[in-house]
Amino acid sequence: MTEAMIGAAPDVGLELRGVSLHYGGKRSWRRKAEPVRAVDGVDIVLGPGETLGIVGESGSGKSTLGRIAAGIEAPSAGSVRFRGEPYAAIGSAAWRRQRRSVQVVFQNPSQALDPRLSIAAQVREPMDAHGIDAGGGTVEAMLARVGLAGLGGRFPHQLSGGQLQRAVIARALSLSPDVIVCDEAVSALDVSVQAQILNLLQDLQAEFGVAFLFISHDLGVVRHVSHRIAVMRQGQIVETGLAAEVFARPQHPYTRALIAALPAASPAARRQRDARALASLLKA
Numbered sequence: 001m002t003e004a005m006i007g008a009a010p011d012v013g014l015e016l017r018g019v020s021l022h023y024g025g026k027r028s029w030r031r032k033a034e035p036v037r038a039v040d041g042v043d044i045v046l047g048p049g050e051t052l053g054i055v056g057e058s059g060s061g062k063s064t065l066g067r068i069a070a071g072i073e074a075p076s077a078g079s080v081r082f083r084g085e086p087y088a089a090i091g092s093a094a095w096r097r098q099r100r101s102v103q104v105v106f107q108n109p110s111q112a113l114d115p116r117l118s119i120a121a122q123v124r125e126p127m128d129a130h131g132i133d134a135g136g137g138t139v140e141a142m143l144a145r146v147g148l149a150g151l152g153g154r155f156p157h158q159l160s161g162g163q164l165q166r167a168v169i170a171r172a173l174s175l176s177p178d179v180i181v182c183d184e185a186v187s188a189l190d191v192s193v194q195a196q197i198l199n200l201l202q203d204l205q206a207e208f209g210v211a212f213l214f215i216s217h218d219l220g221v222v223r224h225v226s227h228r229i230a231v232m233r234q235g236q237i238v239e240t241g242l243a244a245e246v247f248a249r250p251q252h253p254y255t256r257a258l259i260a261a262l263p264a265a266s267p268a269a270r271r272q273r274d275a276r277a278l279a280s281l282l283k284a
């Protein structure tokens with residue numbers, strides 16, 4: 001995974017070029033409302049087996065970008081390609097095949113699961129829908145792999161938040177995707193549970209080679225899992241690079257401010273970092 005990949009045009013990964021999505025702008029009784037430029041001219045490439053972290057403050061367009069990358073929403077401009085193929089029209093048969101390869105895991109697992117179905121049934125469901133053989137203990141093996149051995153018979157209300165998110169991950173993985181878009185996937189969990197789920201995602205990546213578009217407002221979390229990072233602000237990517245580089249030498253004042261807002265190890269370290277960030281903001 002190298003920085004050079006950002007500009008590459010691999011026919012293997014997920015590639016967004018010049019992607020925009022503007023909402024609104026409809027005429028009201030008084031005047032034409034300004035459109036919200038939720039995503040505004042974004043280029044990203046996600047290579048096989050890599051994790052690209054997307055960070056930025058609330059409203060910066062992260063989730064909108066994630067929905068476009070997953071093919072849930074079509075951009076108003078620009079192109080999305082997966083393995084060199086443009087995304088098909090939403091709802092078409094080709095689109096359903098592509099959606100199988102690019103799965104999503106959202107913040108709230110209890111909303112993603114059906115309260116009336118057992119966990120095993122919900123892991124099996126997408127496999128049945130795509131005509132994948134779910135027999136021979138496949139579902140049980142998948143549940144065991146995510147740490148839910150023997151819990152397939154339970155219903156969502158009988159699992160903890162962390163266990164529910166494991167079930168959602170198992171369901172996404174059951175389709176052998178190449179990419180999983182994780183939108184605030186651990187944000188609703190306790191810190192200790194967050195760490196367990198992040199470790200699980202990293203283990204699954206090592207085992208299955210799945211790539212993650214890892215969206216989070218939490219820089220600490222993103223730093224932990226990402227190979228590369230893209231920093232979003234007002235729908236645009238203001239900085240991108242290898243995760244360690246971005247954290248060690250942030251180039252954009254906005255990135256410096258985000259890093260300065262991270263809880264520091266000690267008050268002295270935090271003061272020092274705040275002072276540096278302030279100085280760099282003043283210089284900018």
Ligand SMILES: Nc1ncnc2c1ncn2[C@@H]1O[C@H](COP(=O)(O)OP(=O)(O)OP(=O)(O)O)[C@@H](O)[C@H]1O
Nearest residue numbers: 023024036038057058059060061062063064065217
């Ligand atoms: N369906 C929609 N219709 C109109 N505006 C929208 C829609 N979805 C998002 N927006 C607007 O687009 C902008 C980006 O929203 P988005 O949810 O992508 O941000 P985000 O970075 O994910 O924020 P958060 O960290 O709070 O989840 C916001 O101004 C939001 O209000």
Ligand SMILES: [Mg+2]
Nearest residue numbers: 062063064183
């Ligand atoms: Mg969001």
